[in-house]
């Protein structure tokens with residue numbers, strides 16, 4: 001059994017460490033690239049969500065490297081994500097691939113099924129080891145998010161242009177060489193120190209932009225055309241409400257406290273939307289209100305084409321924008337989104353924000 | 363009070379329930395007109411670009427009601443069957459309307475959420491009845507009568523092949539289709555297959571060529587469930603499940619000579635459902651099948667050409683493949699379907 005899994009931003013870091021700790025062979029899919037998307041687009045239904053197309057590309061590229069078991073998470077509606085695994089399995093089968101897909105569904109009334117699956121992908125390690133590995137992995141998730149946070153803060157403030165990116169790409173190269181959670185943790189911590197040490201411009205007063213939208217698009221840089229880098233370079237500090245940790249906690253854990261906190265946050269959007277409509281649309285609305293409260297200069301909503309819940313959010317956002325005089329831009333991405341047009345829109349938005357900010361400060 | 367109901371999305375399935383309920387409470391129900399170019403244009407204008415055609419058209423129907431009624435009823439269907447959902451856009455529909463259609467008069471929301479149990483699903487209607495000022499007893503009585511009407515509507519859909527709920531709502535006869543050429547399964551959401559403006563009047567066109575039609579609603583719920591059991595995970599979208607299960611059932615039992623999948627551009631549910639159905643057909647049944655995608659730019663001419671080409675292909679195949687369709691075989695033994 002050689003495991004692989006779909007990419008989503010830096011999720012591969014904790015996942016790889018987890019399987020390394022358990023001694024289960026694991027293939028990290030090659031970084032998402034045009035090739036990945038091409039493969040996915042060729043075999044997926046045309047109207048499938050973009051994340052699924054990329055998942056399929058990941059699997060096939062991983063299988064070429066010897067993976068035979070695919071692990072992914074699921075959910076039980078209302079959005080499509082919960083049925084990804086089934087459709088993917090059918091597609092792979094017709095393409096002649098015989099990899100097994102194991103879907104880890106959030107535990108419902110009967111957690112036994114989930115436990116059995118976890119045991120299986122852990123190569124039947126004793127529960128003690130499995131639990132230890134999961135605890136380590138969740139610590140890595142936290143620290144990875146923290147490191148990302150530092151990068152985001154530094155990019156618009158760095159004294160020497162490009163230093164943050166340099167450091168980040170060095171980190172991404174080295175992390176793949178690490179085996180097991182201990183090594184991974186050590187590397188992350190050392191890069192946190194280095195990142196903290198990046199000198200800042202004294203006069204830096206960057207614009208602050210909140211990112212909201214569909215979670216995969218937010219987290220996977222290939223899909224959002226590296227929006228965080230781009231905005232950072234345009235001199236804006238990017239805030240993103242949803243992190244990998246949030247995703248892990250909502251989809252996989254039974255963390256009651258977190259769920260309560262989340263509810264609290266979601267209440268902020270109650271005037272506009274007060275129930276879950278699938279995906280992360282509720283978060284999108286609540287975070288937009290939250291960002292308005294926090295005095296952000298602007299918000300960008302980003303979604304893959306055809307994303308059902310985010311389309312609902314998209315129709316609500318103009319009201320928030322109007323009521324709170326908060327500039328909001330919506331970006332829809334699909335496999336045809338061109339780099340150039342996209343950058344132009346970001347530039348125009350940043351220009352608008354800086355003008356607005358300029359007049360406020362005069 | 364004059365209450366407006368948009369003649370869009372799932373009204374063709376649930377109108378008897380909604381209308382009887384409101385009328386029993388002493389209100390007058392006003393429906394928007396059947397979809398036309400004007401409604402479509404208004405819908406496109408008043409809705410976010412990324413939305414699918416049926417949702418845009420719903421927006422159009424809401425604008426069409428503005429000024430004609432005291433208030434407009436927007437259903438919020440979260441779940442129509444325990445343990446299942448429907449498309450996320452239905453759940454957020456009232457919000458979409460509130461924030462994109464300049465709504466005058468206001469709207470009232472009718473929740474329907476049977477996720478935990480069928481009876482609790484009706485709580486939304488009970489609450490609405492109370493909000494409209496009716497006593498508890500009157501609400502209960504109105505709901506009982508409404509449910510009886512609804513049950514009859516549902517029964518007829520399952521029992522009468524080719525039953526068109528829109529014709530029934532309009533109190534028109536169900537035209538007995540000419541069956542000499544065969545039967546075509548028309549798989550699509552109710553708001554596509556029963557709205558003759560959106561679907562370019564496909565039903566009449568098929569009838570004119572001598573084909574009867576089977577709709578997804580014509581297949582009994584148990585058969586739908588059974589057909590979907592082949593997948594390792596329960597399908598949690600009620601309508602997705604109905605489309606897929608009824609399609610599979612038509613294939614398995616050789617009820618149809620061909621399948622037409624009607625879908626709207628950008629429909630997230632159909633992207634998955636149609637994919638599964640097409641793959642199953644390709645692997646096991648191999649009957650003529652085509653997908654027709656509808657959006658606001660679909661032209662009459664192109665549509666007709668596609669349809670004609672499909673029918674020709676089907677007829678060619680049945681002539682040369684010696685494919686003998688088995689009309690009249692029931693979905694379950696002992697009960698003739700036609």
Ligand code: SF4
Pocket residue numbers: 049050051079080081082214278279280304306307308309310630
């Ligand atoms: S939230 Fe959007 S991208 Fe995610 S499964 Fe649903 S439609 Fe697809």
Ligand code: SF4
Pocket residue numbers: 308414415416417449450451452551626628629630631632
């Ligand atoms: S099921 Fe498809 S067509 Fe219907 S509202 Fe949802 S996305 Fe639109």
